[in-house]
Amino acid sequence: MNLFDFLFPPVCPHCGTHVQQQGDWCDACIEEVLHVRQVPPKLLSSLDSAWILADYRGGIKSMIYDVKFNEKKEQSKGAAPFLASYNLRMHEYKPHYVIPIPSSAEKKKVRGYNQVDLFFYHWVVSFSKYDYDDCTIEDKAEKDLNDCLDKKSGYYKWFDCLYKMDTHKEMWALSNTERHSTIDTAFMWNESYDSTLIRDKRILLVDDIYTTGATLESVARILRKYNPKYIEALTLASGSF
């Protein structure tokens, strides 16, 4: 046992039961919310498929909330056991690019991070481990890692290629139609990246919560312009259905 574990014994983030190592959940709290399913195809338009890993309640709801609104960055490790339930699909599907749904520059500045990066980034990098191991220490300085991975032939490249404009309209105050049109104008391709990279490629879009699907559909619509082969979405949780 190391000193940190001695001082802060690893406990389930939801119920406080003792667990094997930091970041683990107890089985009961995982089982309570783990619910891997696909969004029915008839509800999708620009997305080819969409997966949800858990019901948005209990431990995962408080974890996402803490990371988003209480600046508890380290809680994001709690996403790992849920993501593990998608590992098999990740090996089968082999996305070329994993694209996070960005938060606006304004929100990122206030929070200091995009929570989607915290939940998914290290998990995604673990799939491109062999490519990753080939990158030099200098490459691994965050900003050059993508450049290095881009030069490799492998899959699972983290590609933060979208930009979200700051919108001062309160989303919740809008009608459904208005919400759709506002979201449509909120995301853009970040012009500092070459959009031809995704042509004929498999894309995995990642986000924390699936609500109406409007955000993911809107982003998929933007990506469609650049002719990817397939667009799948993966979200941690949904309370919508």
Ligand SMILES: [Zn+2]
């Ligand atoms: Zn628990």
